[in-house]
Amino acid sequence: MEGARIGVRLAAGHAHAALVAGGEVRQAAGRSADDRALSRLLRGLAQGTPVQSVTWDVSAELDPASAGSPVAAVRILPRMPFRGLGSGHPSPLLRALVGRQAAVIGGHDLFGVELAMLDIYALLRDAAEAEAQGLTALALTATGAPGCHDHELVAGELIRDALPQLRVSLSHQVGGLGLLDREAATVINAALLGRAEQVVERCGRVAGGLGPLTSSWFVAGDGGRISAERLRLLPVLGLSATGAAALTGAARLAGVDDAVVGLARPDGLAVGHVRDGLPHVATDLPGPGGVRMAVPQAALTPISGSAAASASAFALLAEHDQHPAVVAVAGEAAGGGDHNRAATDRARAVAARLPSATVLVEPPAELAAIGAAGTEPSAWLDTVLYAETAEELARKRAVVEQRALTLVAESGARLGSERVVSSRALSVSFLRSGSYRLVVRAGGRAEDDA
Amino acid sequence: MTARSITVADVPALLAGAEFFSTSAAGEGIEFAGVWLEDILAHTGPVELVAADDLDPDTPCAAVGAMGSTVAMAELPPSGDEPVVLARSLAGRFGAPLGAVMPLNAASVNALHPVAAAAVLGLPLIDCDGMGRVFPLIHQTTYELAGVSLSPLAVVSAGHDSLLLDTGSARAEQIARSMAQAAGGWLLCGMYPARVARLREAAIHGSVSRVLEVGRVLCEHASGDDRSGHGTARHERLLRELTAATGAAVLGGGRVVEIGPSVRQAGTVYPGNPVGMVVHDHDSGRLIRLEAHNELVLALSDGALAAAVPDLLCLLDRSTLRMTGPERLTAGDQVDVLCVPAAPVWHSVAGLALGGPGAFGFPLRHPREEGR
Structure with missing residues (x-):
């Protein structure tokens, strides 16, 4: 067995791992409380096979409700909020994570025009007060940052110079359009910086124990994989990764790149789509604690109720989908325990309602762990641009696509394997003609691809 | 009061x-x-x-x-x-x-x-x-x-x-x-x-009351509070409740087979760019072409005018049971196309002149004008 990849999902003190090499899949599960136990589990899984990569799904380890620390949230706006109106967030999670809230003058419009000069004195005063309050991280969100992030970069530099102990998350690195959603993502990101540091170091240490050539990667919520450095800086990207990994695993085991996928769980079915080997994603879905973040995550529609009810609902969706249907048991290794038996029974009931071309996947290891092993580098960009002609739009679009391909390369893609998976230029309503929102997704094959 | x-x-x-x-x-x-x-x-x-x-x-x-x-x-x-x-x-x-x-x-x-x-x-x-x-x-x-x-x-x-x-x-x-x-x-x-x-x-x-009433119907279904059925039944029940609350007609429903910039020339008075999309109606096999310019303005069913501004064209996403539109949709998504009649004053001669198909640059008579 050569070119083996391992995928691991860490959750609630347990590890669920899968080794994938060629057509062979092995599984292991056990406690993950200490490094030794985890290393032993992975070595036992490898059984001496050279392992090229370990890809971790750490979304449960990064649960912001339990692992997040309070942070300071600073908005950069052209005008201060009136009596603080509209500044709060209804989410209890966000309220718990925001230890201090402030706004300073500055910001750009969507096309990069400066709306107000950045008030650096107010910014440094707020940052100093945050540190004096005992906060160790600051989330900085400037209006218009997807169009021009100059104010965020300047503010970040100034704070790092003046207050080097204060960690800073910049919103343009975290999410896409929409100040409130992007701020929520940036707050959660900043709150997880400390925890992410520990998780990344631990995973790297354990993966390194399999040999000097074994690299360590992390599953992102969009179903791609990201480097340790990127997760350390942007832990929010590692949230909600389990569903995305399960979709990837289902498609891989079914041997298809495009599919409508039903993930069978004991209590219902979650339906998603895989396109070109990557889960279909959306940015307007509720994330942790129901908080919407302008960060892509796999779109999964839950269908609850009896096996028969979920079967008929999925059959309707699959009947009109141009891609093959895949039904997969999305629990731990198929056949183990009452929990999995219920999921397996549901998957079989659903598959029985569908045409014979439907693929039923009863994975030999946990589906998300298999999917984690199979993740590939990907990138996603969401921005607004203005183009008066089709030629100008094509030129500006090519620049954004090139940026996405560069991000894919930075996530360990093999040279030449980077590709644009989708690129949509959407007319923006009620702005001058020629205003487009550009959403680009890119992918690639990892260096360790067998 | x-x-x-x-x-x-x-x-x-x-x-x-x-x-x-x-x-x-x-x-x-x-x-x-x-x-x-x-x-x-x-x-x-x-x-x-x-x-x-x-x-x-x-x-x-x-x-x-x-x-x-x-x-x-x-x-x-x-x-x-x-x-x-x-x-x-x-x-x-x-x-x-x-x-x-x-x-x-x-x-x-x-x-x-x-x-x-x-x-x-x-x-x-x-x-x-x-x-x-x-x-x-x-x-x-x-x-x-x-x-x-x-x-x-x-x-x-x-x-x-x-x-x-x-x-x-x-x-x-x-x-x-x-x-x-x-x-x-x-x-x-x-x-x-x-x-x-x-x-x-x-x-x-x-x-405003009408917005709240329709919104409550949508929220009830989105939250799953409606326990009367699952899958197909829930979707059909939502459509029934929406049509009852608004007087809407369902023009059809099915898979989005095409979506992108429209080739038609639009008047410069309006912001934004024209967008077109086509829905394949599962039941009849007809193709419903929708023209949007900021909002949906026209529906053609197999080439024949089926609905137009000032009447409202709305899209319901079958998988999420939420209202949706061209910015959220991609080819392959499944939607229902609803047409809600506009307030009666919009169907007057003056109303159609201000908000009918002609006001959006379409050389078409609104279906209500055909009898005049």
């Missing part, structure tokens, strides 16, 4: 209803406004929703609504006191402060702005509007049809650039739209200053 209150608890229904009446394009990505309005109402307390007839006919009032892009607004949210600037500007016209506000249009983000304005100003909100849907231009209103002057038009940006324009309706529209582009992509507007007595004939009454 028919007065009642709009509270924080009503915001999800208001938001969902606002998406429904946004005719599928303009309502996309307005969830931020729900978070924003909830925070305002939590600070100010409920807003009183009243019928125009319940107010003194001499009460000075004005319509409130935003012009510009919701994407820009999501990126540059209001600072909160924009309505104070508008009210101050318009009070000069009456020589007295405003006594009530009403929506420009109770749809998309403009179903929420008047509630926020009423909350911040401490005024009642009149249960009416001037469109019953979204139109791209602020003078495409029943207020305009009834002869209420749009100007003086008070505008303010999120950066508090403000202006009071005293000119004709179309001219005010053009000048304000240029300013919106330069001021961050959107403006809050106070317009159609009038005495409440003028609203009797000029407004579409009960609009």
Whole structure:
């Protein structure tokens, strides 16, 4: 067995791992409380096979409700909020994570025009007060940052110079359009910086124990994989990764790149789509604690109720989908325990309602762990641009696509394997003609691809 | 008295209803406004929703609504006191402060702005509007049809650039739209200053209540509170309830087979770019072509005109049971196409001239005109 990849999902003190090499899949599960136990589990899984990569799904380890620390949230706006109106967030999670809230003058419009000069004195005063309050991280969100992030970069530099102990998350690195959603993502990101540091170091240490050539990667919520450095800086990207990994695993085991996928769980079915080997994603879905973040995550529609009810609902969706249907048991290794038996029974009931071309996947290891092993580098960009002609739009679009391909390369893609998976230029309503929102997704094959 | 209150608890229904009446394009990505309005109402307390007839006919009032892009607004949210600037500007016209506000249009983000304005100003909100849907231009209103002057038009940006324009309706529209582009992509507007007595004939009454009613239907299904069925049954039940609440007809439903920029030339008076999409109706096999320009404006079924502005075209996403539109959709998604009849005044000769297919550059007669 050569070119083996391992995928691991860490959750609630347990590890669920899968080794994938060629057509062979092995599984292991056990406690993950200490490094030794985890290393032993992975070595036992490898059984001496050279392992090229370990890809971790750490979304449960990064649960912001339990692992997040309070942070300071600073908005950069052209005008201060009136009596603080509209500044709060209804989410209890966000309220718990925001230890201090402030706004300073500055910001750009969507096309990069400066709306107000950045008030650096107010910014440094707020940052100093945050540190004096005992906060160790600051989330900085400037209006218009997807169009021009100059104010965020300047503010970040100034704070790092003046207050080097204060960690800073910049919103343009975290999410896409929409100040409130992007701020929520940036707050959660900043709150997880400390925890992410520990998780990344631990995973790297354990993966390194399999040999000097074994690299360590992390599953992102969009179903791609990201480097340790990127997760350390942007832990929010590692949230909600389990569903995305399960979709990837289902498609891989079914041997298809495009599919409508039903993930069978004991209590219902979650339906998603895989396109070109990557889960279909959306940015307007509720994330942790129901908080919407302008960060892509796999779109999964839950269908609850009896096996028969979920079967008929999925059959309707699959009947009109141009891609093959895949039904997969999305629990731990198929056949183990009452929990999995219920999921397996549901998957079989659903598959029985569908045409014979439907693929039923009863994975030999946990589906998300298999999917984690199979993740590939990907990138996603969401921005607004203005183009008066089709030629100008094509030129500006090519620049954004090139940026996405560069991000894919930075996530360990093999040279030449980077590709644009989708690129949509959407007319923006009620702005001058020629205003487009550009959403680009890119992918690639990892260096360790067998 | 028919007065009642709009509270924080009503915001999800208001938001969902606002998406429904946004005719599928303009309502996309307005969830931020729900978070924003909830925070305002939590600070100010409920807003009183009243019928125009319940107010003194001499009460000075004005319509409130935003012009510009919701994407820009999501990126540059209001600072909160924009309505104070508008009210101050318009009070000069009456020589007295405003006594009530009403929506420009109770749809998309403009179903929420008047509630926020009423909350911040401490005024009642009149249960009416001037469109019953979204139109791209602020003078495409029943207020305009009834002869209420749009100007003086008070505008303010999120950066508090403000202006009071005293000119004709179309001219005010053009000048304000240029300013919106330069001021961050959107403006809050106070317009159609009038005495409440003028609203009797000029407004579409009960609009805000209708938005709340439809929104409650959508919220009930989205939250899964409706336990009457799953999958197909839930979807069909939602369609039944929506058609019952709005008088809508279902033009068809199925897979989106094509979506992208439209090849047709659009008039320069409108912002945005034309978009086209095609839905394959599962039951009949027909192809439903939808033309959008900011919002959905036209539906052709196998090439024949099936529905057109000013009637509302709305798309329901079958997998999420939420209203959707071209910005969210990709080929392969499954939707239902609904057509909601516009308020009767829009089907008059003057109404169709201002808001019918011809006003959007289509050389077509509205289906209601065929018999004339």
